[in-house]
Amino acid sequence: MKLHEYQAKQILAHAGIPIPDGRLATSAQEAEAAAKAIGAPVAVKAQVHVGGRGKAGGIKVAKTPAEAKTAAGAILGMDIKGLRVEKVYVERAADVASELYLGITLDRDRGRPVVMLSTVGGMDIEEVATSRPEAIARGWPSPLLGLLPFEARALVFAAGVAPAQREAVADIARRLYRVYGETDATLVEINPLFVQKDGSVLAGDAKLDVDDNALFRQAELAKLKEVSPDEESEEKARALGFSFGQLDGEVGVIGNGAGLVMATLDAVRNAGGHAANFLDVGGGAKEAVVKAALEIVLSNPRVRSVMINIFGGITRGDEVAKGILDVIQAHPPRVPLVVRLSGTEAEAGRKLLEKAPLESRATMDEAAAEAVRLAKEPAKA
């Protein structure tokens, strides 16, 4: 789950990390008033859950409150990578001398958090990581101890932070690590971390992603969750206990188990088609879940055929078959279905489906080939 910059900055400020004075605005008038209260010049920044908003024109600097009004008027309602801007954050423009990067995330390879600090700030850090990996200093604190003072100092020296800012940056790194732990973050990032001309250090931007699995104990953060229109199906699926991802092909895919569904998407591609979605009904799926899954997949107008691939373990083939029968009897699907059942009670399941208007195949490869072939057939009148 992603937080907006203004939300993340509140959390940073609460942890004692300096941030510029700022206000949230949902109209041009509010932005003007905010600029007056803060004192221009200000930056007017779109609050949307996508990266690259600066390049998309979602950040403007305004020298006067009137300019802030104009800037907010231009940004509000703007479409950034398919998301409509509903709010802007107006904050005092920093007096920037240089920019640093500071971020904490998971290093999967080491099974530890990694703290990254660089004097190459403000840029796409993934780009820096690829082209100049030596420009990023890294430390791997123990999750049991947190980022210790000597570890923070080592980072600051390794990154080559100027002597005047060493103490402040090390302090911010330790505070940011506490935020990482306390918010169950999967990523917390200050990019850029400004060094101002007076020598002070200030968070120019803030990014905070929270582990969805930890929302049960992050009640305050969970309230901040926003679902964008393109995530609605994914959210609906999550509520039903399965996992869904929209893709852009024409073969709808339903399976049980993430690995098996991924392998099914690959099988569709091997057969010359493209999957329309990823849908994992999870373990032990019963009739109702299969029914809901089919409905979600069929609600996508691009879908031309559906492949259902179930390898029964906890999930029973007969339960799955009943779910399929239920849906197609109530609402005959507008596209052909190809079913492959294997494992627990698969025999019983196949028997139930014998007379149903659908294609049954014994293996994943055969089912994928058939689903792809059917998706390419001209639609029936």
Added chain:
Amino acid sequence: MSVLLGKGTRVIVQGLGREGRFHAERMKEYGTKVVGGTKPGAGGTSIDGIPMFDTVAQAVDETGANASIVFVPAPAAMDALLEAIDAQIDLVIAITEGIPIADMLKVAAVLETAATTLVGPNGPGAITPGQSKIGIMPAENFSPGGVGFVSRSGTLTYEIADLLTRAGLGQSTCIGVGGDPVVGLPTPDAVRLLNEDPETEAIVIVGEIGGAAEERAAEYMRAEGKKPAVAFIAGRSAPPGKRMGHAGAIVSGNQGTAESKVRAFEEAGIPVANAPSEIPGLVKKALRR
């Protein structure tokens, strides 16, 4: 005894809820020695004939258990895992899905200095066919033999075990390492166990997009491999930035792509199957059967 588990393995079950009870029963049917269960306050009673204990330490003292399977729900799973590690159980298998990453990081840090091997979480467990099953996999898809099998997924593991079994390729031990970003026994470590196991003749490595575990496993086999291996990577057609069900299966930046994994295996001389159905043939070819 192949690796991790065998006839002598004595298991306790942490979390005998609906799912735990169902699978404890299936494990007993398979011949696994299920010697106890833990539930605070239930000490002295029994559930489905399984003697219950209040703490893991008590269960270990009284039953001589050397393995545990954990079904405890995610919010309390870290505590359950740490309790098992504290009781110095050799093998802990975590089935639980959805454990917060921060909790698994703490568990991983404790494991660095502990004697316990943790398999999972968010995996199907492990099985040494014909001897012992500690997990939730349907046993009929597995058969005893010489193919060691490491996988990051659940049902895909059953699918491939079934294909191997039908092709007459039995398995030494199958290890479902789990689909989370932080797991106790990552793929390279599981591969190392099988590589060093005298009863394993060949290794099948089933990976997914995301992370670099497969690349590390390939590097290890390139340097130390003693036996043939065959690999499969699920998610080759997945677009970047999309999470594919498993929290671990996401491609970000240039990290964890299928291409990078396939290349790593090929550079290590390990053939990569384009589909699960190709795996048995590649294994036979590797074993020159």
